[in-house]
Amino acid sequence: MRKKFKPLTTLEAIQVYGALVSYCDYKPRDNALVDLVTFVRDVTESGGNYEWRFKGALGFGGKLHGNNDGWYVSCYPEDNNLMRDTIVKDTNAQLNNIIDYGDSKAPF
Numbered sequence: 001m002r003k004k005f006k007p008l009t010t011l012e013a014i015q016v017y018g019a020l021v022s023y024c025d026y027k028p029r030d031n032a033l034v035d036l037v038t039f040v041r042d043v044t045e046s047g048g049n050y051e052w053r054f055k056g057a058l059g060f061g062g063k064l065h066g067n068n069d070g071w072y073v074s075c076y077p078e079d080n081n082l083m084r085d086t087i088v089k090d091t092n093a094q095l096n097n098i099i100d101y102g103d104s105k106a107p108f
Helices: 010-024 032-045 082-098
Strands: 050-056 059-067 070-074
Touching: 010 032, 010 050, 010 059, 010 070, 010 082, 032 050, 070 082
Parallel strands: none
Antiparallel strands: 050 059, 059 070
16 A cells, blocks of 8 residues: 655755765755755645656766655666665665654655
8 A cells, every 4th residue: 555645844854955965975056055945845845746856976867756655766777886776775764764754664
């Protein structure tokens, strides 16, 4: 049974942003504070099926997904390799530590 989409709280969004910077080597756009505020607004107001593309250690196709499967990162399959697979797994483990899914088991 699929979970219902879980929007992020402001605190979770800030922590997820930090995980993308730390684990995925995400480089904020020109103004890091504006980038963070925009990200937090977008993910906390998202109604589901959220996808945010970013550049970093996952290449040009690094993506943060938010949907009924939970919140997780991925990259384009053709860009995947052992290093990126490890980054994806480590980041998703960190996201599961950050995001409170309530009684539901974390998806990844």
